[in-house]
Amino acid sequence: MMLPTGQWSDRVMALVxxxxxxxxxxxxxxxxxxxxxxxxxxxxxxxxxxxxxxxGRAGGIGPILVSTLLILAVCLAVxxxxxxxxxxLLAEFARADGWLGRSIRRSLDVLAGVPSIVFxxxxxxxxxxxxxMGFSILSGGLTxxxxxxxxxxxxxxxxxxxxxxxxxxxxxxxGLSRSAMLWRILLPAATPGLVxxxxxxxxxxxxxxAALLFTSGYVDRMPESLFxxxxxxxxxxxxxxxxxxxxxxxxxxxxxVLLGLLxxxxxxxxxxxxxxxxxxxxx
Amino acid sequence: MLLNNCEQSVSRRPSGTDRWLERILxxxxxxxxxxxxxIVLFLVIEAWPALQTVGLTRFFSDPSWHPAGGPEQGRFNLxxxxxxxxxxxxxxxxxxxxxxxxxxxxxxxxAPRRIGQVHHRVLELLAxxxxxxxxxxxxxxxxxxxxxxxxxxxxxxxxxVILAIMILPTVALLSEAALRSVPQAHLQAAHAMxxxxxxxxxxxxxxxxxxxxxxxxxxxxGRAIGETMALLMVAGNVVQVPHSVFDPVRTMTANIALELGxxxxxxxxxxxxxxxxLMLMIIVLVGLSEWMGRSWSRG
Amino acid sequence: MKLATTYIxxxxxxxxxxxxxxxGEGESGASSSGDGLRGKLVLTGSSTVAPLAGEIAKxxxxxxxxxxxxxxxxxxxxxxxxxxxxxxxxxxxxxxLKPQETDLTAHTIAMDGVGVIAHRDNPVxxxxxxxxxxxxxxxxxxxxxxxxxxxxxxxxxxADGRATLEVFLKHFGLSSPDIKASVIIGDNQQGIRTVxxxxxxxxxxxxxxxxxxxxxxxxxxxxxxxxxxxxTANVRNGTxxxxxxxxxxxxxxxxxxxxxxIDFARSSTVNDLVEAQxxxxxxx
Numbered sequence: 013m014m015l016p017t018g019q020w021s022d023r024v025m026a027l028v029x030x031x032x033x034x035x036x037x038x039x040x041x042x043x044x045x046x047x048x049x050x051x052x053x054x055x056x057x058x059x060x061x062x063x064x065x066x067x068g069r070a071g072g073i074g075p076i077l078v079s080t081l082l083i084l085a086v087c088l089a090v091x092x093x094x095x096x097x098x099x100x101l102l103a104e105f106a107r108a109d110g111w112l113g114r115s116i117r118r119s120l121d122v123l124a125g126v127p128s129i130v131f132x133x134x135x136x137x138x139x140x141x142x143x144x145m146g147f148s149i150l151s152g153g154l155t156x157x158x159x160x161x162x163x164x165x166x167x168x169x170x171x172x173x174x175x176x177x178x179x180x181x182x183x184x185x186x187g188l189s190r191s192a193m194l195w196r197i198l199l200p201a202a203t204p205g206l207v208x209x210x211x212x213x214x215x216x217x218x219x220x221x222a223a224l225l226f227t228s229g230y231v232d233r234m235p236e237s238l239f240x241x242x243x244x245x246x247x248x249x250x251x252x253x254x255x256x257x258x259x260x261x262x263x264x265x266x267x268x269v270l271l272g273l274l275x276x277x278x279x280x281x282x283x284x285x286x287x288x289x290x291x292x293x294x295x
Numbered sequence: 296m297l298l299n300n301c302e303q304s305v306s307r308r309p310s311g312t313d314r315w316l317e318r319i320l321x322x323x324x325x326x327x328x329x330x331x332x333x334i335v336l337f338l339v340i341e342a343w344p345a346l347q348t349v350g351l352t353r354f355f356s357d358p359s360w361h362p363a364g365g366p367e368q369g370r371f372n373l374x375x376x377x378x379x380x381x382x383x384x385x386x387x388x389x390x391x392x393x394x395x396x397x398x399x400x401x402x403x404x405x406a407p408r409r410i411g412q413v414h415h416r417v418l419e420l421l422a423x424x425x426x427x428x429x430x431x432x433x434x435x436x437x438x439x440x441x442x443x444x445x446x447x448x449x450x451x452x453x454x455x456v457i458l459a460i461m462i463l464p465t466v467a468l469l470s471e472a473a474l475r476s477v478p479q480a481h482l483q484a485a486h487a488m489x490x491x492x493x494x495x496x497x498x499x500x501x502x503x504x505x506x507x508x509x510x511x512x513x514x515x516x517g518r519a520i521g522e523t524m525a526l527l528m529v530a531g532n533v534v535q536v537p538h539s540v541f542d543p544v545r546t547m548t549a550n551i552a553l554e555l556g557x558x559x560x561x562x563x564x565x566x567x568x569x570x571x572x573l574m575l576m577i578i579v580l581v582g583l584s585e586w587m588g589r590s591w592s593r594g
Numbered sequence: 595m596k597l598a599t600t601y602i603x604x605x606x607x608x609x610x611x612x613x614x615x616x617x618g619e620g621e622s623g624a625s626s627s628g629d630g631l632r633g634k635l636v637l638t639g640s641s642t643v644a645p646l647a648g649e650i651a652k653x654x655x656x657x658x659x660x661x662x663x664x665x666x667x668x669x670x671x672x673x674x675x676x677x678x679x680x681x682x683x684x685x686x687x688x689x690x691l692k693p694q695e696t697d698l699t700a701h702t703i704a705m706d707g708v709g710v711i712a713h714r715d716n717p718v719x720x721x722x723x724x725x726x727x728x729x730x731x732x733x734x735x736x737x738x739x740x741x742x743x744x745x746x747x748x749x750x751x752x753a754d755g756r757a758t759l760e761v762f763l764k765h766f767g768l769s770s771p772d773i774k775a776s777v778i779i780g781d782n783q784q785g786i787r788t789v790x791x792x793x794x795x796x797x798x799x800x801x802x803x804x805x806x807x808x809x810x811x812x813x814x815x816x817x818x819x820x821x822x823x824x825x826t827a828n829v830r831n832g833t834x835x836x837x838x839x840x841x842x843x844x845x846x847x848x849x850x851x852x853x854x855x856i857d858f859a860r861s862s863t864v865n866d867l868v869e870a871q872x873x874x875x876x877x878x
Contacts, residue, residue, distance in 0.1 A: 022493045033401040067645035097323030119328040125517030125577035127548045174476040191312045215423035230666045246425040254781040257803045267428045274423040361771045439791035447748040447777045532778035556669015557755025
């Protein structure tokens with residue numbers, strides 16, 4: 013196989029890669045600059061805590077922020093255990109050509125491609141209507157859990173597969189039971205992969221609109237329980253930008269808050285995982 | 296090598312906890328696997344009335360898409376929207392896959408540590424921007440720009456650009472993870488053999504990470520097929536087969552979102568038929584990748 | 595161990611958040627609790643009516659602290675279907691009831707005019723009905739054919755099933771397959787943005803909303819219809835020909851709570867809310 017090994021092609025490649033990376037960052041800043049330019053004037057502490065007034069054009073997004081966090085919490089509380097367990101099953105226990113492993117993989121692959129609006133309709137039919145949860149945060153969170161599951165499982169599995177076999181052999185040599193090996197050696201070592209999966213899933217969940225419109229709903233009141241309907245940040249952004257005349261300024265401001273939330277969750281997740289593993293996560 | 300095999304080589308009776316562990320894991324796996332089955336079942340149930348009264352062939356042969364007139368008078372041709380979905384997705388992948396892998400290479404091989412971290416963060420944030428924000432930005436910034444080249448601006452091109460921006464982080468982040476899990480030994484060996492950085496990348500790193508990268512692209516493709524809100528706002532939504540990238544198109548997902556709230560009876564059922572068609576596309580995609588020898592879940 | 599802790603951290607966070615609403619801002623509490631109205635109302639339907647219904651609901655809740663009114667979207671058809679099925683107490687529809695919808699009762703809470711808009715820099719000042727029909731059926735495709743510059747017309751139309759489209763079709767005597775649009779949009783705002791971003795675009799949107807956006811400096815202009823200027827005043831006095839009612843729809847007998855809400859929504863006490871959404875109030 014002829015490999016380009018010359019100095020010249022090396023330089024060109026470096027140039028191309030740098031150019032692309034800069035272009036991507038450029039697009040990001042273009043979009044964020046737009047958001048900031050139109051939305052920053054509406055940002056304030058009041059904005060984060062007050063309730064919306066005048067269809068969202070006055071007041072703040074306090075209840076909406078709370079609803080969003082609750083929906084996220086429900087989503088993660090359900091998807092992380094199931095996802096982790098399935099990833100462990102697929103990576104460590106199921107034989108690669110076994111019937112169960114293959115079926116689950118295929119099914120997850122298809123699940124990853126389901127359109128968000130189909131998730132919304134499905135979630136509405138299963139959780140809201142069939143299981144009787146109505147328009148509720150619970151219904152929204154469960155629907156999102158279904159949605160992020162493939163992403164979470166894939167990242168967790170990649171993380172587990174990246175752990176060298178030596179670890180497993182050493183554990184077996186020491187006479188550890190499978191559960192112990194998993195708990196004490198493999199999962200901690202696979203954490204970087206898990207963390208990436210968690211962050212990607214959180215991003216995906218926060219960015220969702222269509223799936224939540226029919227499940228957790230449109231109500232912008234402060235939720236008093238998980239069975240209350242609660243508007244998420246992205247639905248609020250959509251309503252303000254597309255449905256309410258004169259709402260774009262606050263739509264931009266809400267988008268900034270959402271990005272801020274994302275950054276905070278990212279940092280928190282890394283900090284928690286890093287701290288509890290004694291700084292073993294290397295980038 | 297699996298834990299299972301470890302067991303056999305050490306010939307130890309699995310402990311009680313181990314058996315429980317396996318049961319719980321199996322349960323979780325079955326639950327996760329059952330979701331998609333339920334979704335397909337749901338779609339079939341909702342789509343059944345239209346499939347029965349309108350019939351599958353009419354979804355490809357009717358003169359146009361005007362489903363509101365009832366099963367007899369209504370027109371149910373889905374083909375232009377199918378084409379719209381395929382073209383938008385194919386275009387987005389053609390752009391985002393190479394660019395995404397390039398970003399992954401950047402973070403892994405070219406950038407100094409700090410800059411690479413920043414770039415990684417930027418990608419994570421890009422992944423978190425809601426589709427409505429992308430859609431709105433596309434509507435007020437991108438579409439008017441394209442309109443200056445060729446009206447109306449809301450077009451297949453706008454759809455491809457926005458979609459590419461949306462799926463690029465997925466490709467980049469997952470490819471980067473795949474590149475990171477290539478054992479250092481591989482890369483060191485390549486260096487030792489005298490390859491330049493380019494040679495190490497194309498000769499050792501990319502081939503080793505190939506599975507993960509293909510997975511990343513396939514996952515991104517699935518995401519592209521399923522994107523709804525952003526395309527609703529920038530693609531123009533005209534039900535037609537486009538003759539150029541500047542023509543407006545309507546994707547099947549945008550169609551469902553656009554018409555569902557206003558559809559009664561057979562119209563609504565017809566929308567679920569399009570939902571089933573989307574699922575079929577995904578299933579074919581998965582089948583294809585399996586035939587190519589890789590499951591998305593196993594690199 | 596560490597992972598369990600991370601997991602527990604997340605759970606704790608959510609529990610804390612659950613407790614937060616309890617200490618967050620609640621109802622003011624002070625008001626006449628003597629009217630005895632209590633319970634929950636669910637409204638679903640048109641996303642055009644939803645912001646207005648939401649504001650009316652908030653005011654209603656302040657007056658009756660033991661009542662909860664939840665407003666959800668989903669489209670006019672969803673609102674009507676839910677009212678019929680009983681899944682919602684009241685449906686919201688941004689159109690008049692169709693002839694076959696005799697089992698339902700409509701309670702109009704506002705009127706909304708539908709006007710044709712063009713870009714502010716477009717030299718064409720007005721169009722006759724025949725010209726509009728010709729443009730939207732594709733017979734006229736260049737502005738020069740109707741007295742403007744030599745440029746192709748970007749005809750912006752609404753997606754099938756929308757009330758605005760149906761009002762438009764009814765007024766001009768067209769049916770949906772006749773329309774040859776260059777761009778199809780879903781929401782009003784998308785229509786306004788599209789026309790504002792393209793000098794050669796033409797579209798039709800809510801008169802009130804267009805008025806408001808023009809006041810904000812968005813580069814669009816409302817064209818007169820049949821010689822009548824497109825203003826909210828003209829929609830109110832009935833001289834403007836294209837308009838549609840915003841309705842609360844009920845099925846069968848209405849509960850006292852729902853009736854109280856409907857009466858409230860139709861009273862003049864909420865006229866300011868109606869006008870804040872750029873609709874035309876119906877109560878005097």
